[in-house]
Amino acid sequence: SGVTVDTDVAIIGAGPVGLFAVFECGMLRMRSVVLDALDAIGGQCTALYPEKPIYDIPAHPAIDGAALIEKLEAQAAPFNPLYLLGRRVEKLRQVEGGWELGSSAGDVVRCKAVIIAAGAGAFGPNRPPLDGLAGYEASGAVRYLVAKREEFRGKRVVIAGGGDSAVDWALSLKEIAAKVTVVHRRPKFRAAPESAARLDEAAARGEVEMAIPYQLHGLEGDGARLTGVVLATLKGETKTVAADFLLPFYGLSMELGPIAGWGLGLERSHVGVTPATCETNLPGIHAVGDIATYPGKLKLILQGFAEAAMAAHAIHPRVFPGEALHFEYSTSKGVPHSP
Ligand code: FAD
Numbered sequence: 001s002g003v004t005v006d007t008d009v010a011i012i013g014a015g016p017v018g019l020f021a022v023f024e025c026g027m028l029r030m031r032s033v034v035l036d037a038l039d040a041i042g043g044q045c046t047a048l049y050p051e052k053p054i055y056d057i058p059a060h061p062a063i064d065g066a067a068l069i070e071k072l073e074a075q076a077a078p079f080n081p082l083y084l085l086g087r088r089v090e091k092l093r094q095v096e097g098g099w100e101l102g103s104s105a106g107d108v109v110r111c112k113a114v115i116i117a118a119g120a121g122a123f124g125p126n127r128p129p130l131d132g133l134a135g136y137e138a139s140g141a142v143r144y145l146v147a148k149r150e151e152f153r154g155k156r157v158v159i160a161g162g163g164d165s166a167v168d169w170a171l172s173l174k175e176i177a178a179k180v181t182v183v184h185r186r187p188k189f190r191a192a193p194e195s196a197a198r199l200d201e202a203a204a205r206g207e208v209e210m211a212i213p214y215q216l217h218g219l220e221g222d223g224a225r226l227t228g229v230v231l232a233t234l235k236g237e238t239k240t241v242a243a244d245f246l247l248p249f250y251g252l253s254m255e256l257g258p259i260a261g262w263g264l265g266l267e268r269s270h271v272g273v274t275p276a277t278c279e280t281n282l283p284g285i286h287a288v289g290d291i292a293t294y295p296g297k298l299k300l301i302l303q304g305f306a307e308a309a310m311a312a313h314a315i316h317p318r319v320f321p322g323e324a325l326h327f328e329y330s331t332s333k334g335v336p337h338s339p
Contacts, residue, residue, distance in 0.1 A: 002106025005082065007033040008319045009312075010101050010111040012089045012259075015043020017289030017304030018117035019072040024312035025115075026079025027330065030319050033109050034081050035101070037088040037122035042069035044290075047123055047252055058302060068301075078336045084109075088122045090258045092285075098318070099284060113315040115308070116264075116271060116280070116287040121256035128160065128216045128248050136219055141226035142246045152177050156242055158229045159183070160216050161249035167191035167199050169247060174207045181209045181241050183216060183231055211241065216248065259291075267293060277314035278307050284318055286311040 009025050011018045014036035025032045040046050045054075045065035053062040060068070084107055091102035098112040125144035127133060136142040146152070146169055153176040159166050160183040167182075167189055174180045182199070189196040202208045211231050217238055218230035228240045256269055264271045265281050270293035273279060278286045288311050289304035297303070316325045 002087075002103060002108070003084070004108045004110075005033055006110045007031050007082070008111060009033075009113050009115055009315060010035070010099070010109045011081075011115045011117055012101070013043060013117035013119055013289070013291075014038070014041040014083065014085065015117060015119050015289060016045055016068060016072055016301050017308055018043070018115070019069070019076055020305045021115045021117055021288060021308035021312065022076035022079060022081045023072075024309045025315070026076065026081075027333065027335070028312055028316050028319075028325070030312065030315065032079070032081050032115075033084060033111070035084045035087060035089050035103060035107070035109070037086070037104075037124060039086045041073060041083060041085065042066070043119050043123075045069050054301070056300065056302060088124075088257065092262045094282075112318045113284040113286065115278075115311050115315075116259065116285065116291060117289045117304070117308070118256075118259055118287075119290045120254040120269070121259065121291075123252050123254055125248070126250035126253050128250065130216060130219050132219055132223055135223040136221065136226055136246070139224035139226075141221070141224070141244065142219070142248070144248065146173075146247065149173070149176065152245060154178050155244040157181070157245045157247060158241055158243040159247045159249065161251075162186070162189045162191070163249060163251065164191045164195065165249035166247075167195045169249070170208055171195065171198055171202065174202060179209065179242075180207075181211055181229075181243070183211045183214050183229075185215055185234075186213050209241075211239075214239075216246075219246070276310060278311040279314060284315070286315065 008030040009032045011021050011032050011034045014034045022032050050066035087103040087105035089101050089103050093100050099114050101109040152173050156179045157177045158181045159170050162184045170182050203210045214231040217232035220228035229243045229246050230240050232238045271287040273287050273292045275294040278288050280287050288307035290299050
């Protein structure tokens with residue numbers, strides 16, 4: 001599975017800075033492909049604070065994280081970027097005439113230059129520290145998101161966590177599952193009060209079993225097929241709940257992951273760049289936004305935007321060798337019409 005594509009610039013990360021890099025590349029007639037580990041574009045703005053207003057985006061006295069991303073997507077749209085979402089970029093290697101990226105979904109992206117706009121790394125689920133977890137993840141017995149609700153019909157499901165995802169999925173799956181058990185460390189849930197109240201009512205009616213205050217302690221089964229989940233109190237008293245599936249909803253975290261192994265000479269988990277070009281120590285590999293560092297760096301979206309412009313201009317000669325790049329304003333050049 002996965003796609004094989006050729007493009008001018010591969011952009012790793014669809015956060016605000018990666019999205020603006022699509023626009024800046026497009027203005028210089030360079031095509032781009034954007035990859036992100038998340039299923040949605042927007043990076044931290046979407047995943048961590050969609051409804052919070054940001055006050056330091058020039059010309060926007062206040063704009064919500066989600067609204068900023070919507071506008072960046074619209075600004076990039078005339079350039080038809082290919083978004084490859086829900087996959088992590090794992091591999092980077094130099095090939096004749098440029099670079100090749102490999103993703104966790106099996107995609108191969110060949111390009112003349114790379115812009116790394118990876119923030120603090122790829123977003124992924126917080127995993128519970130349980131022995132043998134990888135085997136049960138591989139078989140699908142342990143999952144961090146529900147793609148097809150029907151798969152849980154008639155099954156015994158253990159849901160762990162105290163936030164909206166845990167509560168909402170408990171309420172939804174109790175309708176079709178044979179049994180739903182909710183595991184949480186304390187009686188108070190962080191979910192929307194109305195949903196938490198509905199969960200309490202469902203528990204009082206016996207539609208959901210509450211395991212409180214318990215934590216996940218172990219997995220039982222043959223290493224792939226799950227038969228039970230072991231729970232423990234803080235005092236160490238354990239009990240086992242029969243289960244076919246475990247859904248831990250412990251939120252998202254960012255992890256630099258494979259990028260650390262690409263020979264970029266990381267400085268405390270950041271990529272050092274030449275400020276004027278945002279080029280790293282590898283030719284044609286540029287880094288912008290939160291992941292990039294240099295003397296005077298501010299980890300702000302507005303600085304990332306300027307870095308995207310500098311990176312795009314620095315990459316232009318690799319995509320159009322020998323062609324002079326005359327500096328032009330967007331007002332004189334214009335933007336292609338939206339597709
Ligand atoms: P990110 O937004 O971090 O996006 C990086 C993306 O790259 C992620 O989606 C990640 O999944 C993806 N990625 C990483 N590695 C890989 C890989 N190997 N394969 C595939 N995908 C990968 N900034 C401001 O300027 N003003 C503010 O008021 C402000 N408020 C904030 C409030 C909060 C609560 C938080 C958390 C941050 C705030 N920030 C603010 C910071 C701002 O959100 C970041 O500076 C900005 O998101 C950085 O953008 P980015 O595009 O560099 O990276």
